[in-house]
Amino acid sequence: MGFPAGLLVLLSVGALPCQPITHGDSAKQDGHCFQVLPAEEGALNIGRHWGAATPAATVHIDMSKVTSTASSFEFRTLDPEGVIFFGDMGDHDWFVLGLRRGKAEMQINNIMTNISVRGGQRLDDGHWHRMLVMNEGDSVRLEVDDEELLALGHVSYPIIERPVPEMRLAMGGLLLPASHLLSPMNTAMDGCLRRWSWLNQTTTWREGAALRAKAKPCFSALRPGSFFPGAGLASFRPADLAGGTAPPNGSWGLEVELGIRAPRQTGLVLAVGVPDGSLALSLVLQPTAMVVRLGNWTKLRLPLPEGPCLDAPLRLRVSPTQLALQLGNHGGTLPNQPPDFQWLQGTWLGQEGRLFIGGLPDGDKTPRPQEWGAFRGCLRGIRVQGHQLDLDSALFRSDTIWAHSCPGAHEGAEAGRRARGHGAD
Incomplete structure (x- = not known):
């Protein structure tokens, strides 16, 4: 029939x-960043x-x-x-x-x-x-x-x-x-x-x-992006991503761009490592700074802009000679130690390498500071090596994550109808 x-x-x-x-x-803290908290x-x-x-x-x-x-x-x-x-x-x-x-x-x-x-x-x-x-x-x-x-x-x-x-x-x-x-x-x-x-x-x-x-x-209202509620993560195998392999000329570097909107907190935004080893790269939001660590020797700290809510574009670049972080209108650079860069390059290009977004897997296999928490906030327009990252294509993604939507600013009863999302991040 x-x-x-x-x-x-x-x-x-x-x-x-x-x-x-x-x-x-x-x-109360989130209210500065996400005006629509009720369902x-x-x-x-x-x-x-x-x-x-x-x-x-x-x-x-x-x-x-x-x-x-x-x-x-x-x-x-x-x-x-x-x-x-x-x-x-x-x-x-x-x-x-x-x-x-x-x-x-x-x-x-x-x-x-x-x-x-x-x-x-x-x-x-x-x-x-x-x-x-x-x-x-x-x-x-x-x-x-x-x-x-x-x-x-x-x-x-x-x-x-x-x-x-x-x-x-x-x-x-x-x-x-x-x-x-x-x-x-x-x-x-x-x-x-x-x-x-x-x-x-x-x-x-x-x-x-x-x-x-x-x-x-x-x-109650939406804005484009991916919302991480402070529990859960998405992980990718770099080799599966566009731009995840070594370029033909042999000159490799890592570039990540995204927009971030989040209250002041301590949470892992992203990391590169292997499931059962230490991290070659980590980007952590702290209450007063954004901190990126490359390997064992290179650490760059960028103070956050004033205000209870961080809402800014972010760009992270790692070249063979330099680590650079741009957050809104402010940026900083540090020279790389060759072993740190080689560690990241080998992890990224290896079959066991993983890109973690928003948190790390449970368990004790991946050493990390205990004070790190899972990130809580909205990430939008995530681009890795110049290509848009789709959380629906993740190797793993926690069910707690909203893959294509973030809470928007309150605009009244018809906020959802007037939301201005133009496609998914």
Whole structure:
């Protein structure tokens, strides 16, 4: 039987509790940098899992009670690719709605057809968009903000007539292996849903209290970037990155650029090392300075600008002869010790080398000062060796991290709609 593309959208479940992202003294400190700390009331963050197709939440619908073929919800993201929701009515009867390069994509698989189609305007702009999916006869229609975006004919037939006991819906993930998709997709989606209505049903998430206890909040307003909440990290294998190999002329150096917005704290911004050894390079934010250490002998300390919140572009360059750090309008340089540079170069170009962002792995294998904490704040526009770094392509990424969004400045009730994100960092 053909799968109803329209039905796979959210169900009318109880609102999730509003959860602030900070507590106690940290909330007061963060308020200087992130004016929006409370969560968006009643919204569901579907960006709970990375590296697997595991859904953020699931629900089952009793098909004997379905009388409507339309489902609707509001969706917001700065993430250009990922699964919004998946639904099935049997092993070979399924539907996926997601984004690819910021545009809506539907994939339908059933005995009538298997088809993947994408189109319309980009939706990864940080605005709330009203989405409606409807199964009409043998057709499936997607509307966005009351305008038809995609329409497919002869791909399904009325869900109300289907002799199946239930439909399964999965938010932000899949209920089948990702390899079964018609067009492969990075399933992780840093996005939020709210004001959903699925068919005519009122049901509850299968995860129940566990979902409420572990749910990530949805920020009331967004700005582009990647938000690190003070727990978790992302790691990359330099050899897998663009520009991660030695240049043909043999002259190697390291360059990292990013924007940083964070309260005064002690936290690791980035490091280069190996999983079971010491660090060849570390960049640490301290309450009064940004400190970069290269190897055992080279250490550069750059005082922070005045004010409770650091909000500035940062550029780190390591050449065979010099270590340079630029933070906003201030910078500093130091001559390198050859052993320190050679250590970094060998680590970066070796297969065991790792680039750590926001923190270090748990355990005692990587020696580091105990006072270092995981970084808390927003990193935007991360560029390594001149190439944009995408946290969705990490070798490992903690589920605690918002890969494509940071809390924005409070602008009133419609802040989310007026946010000015122009794509993901």
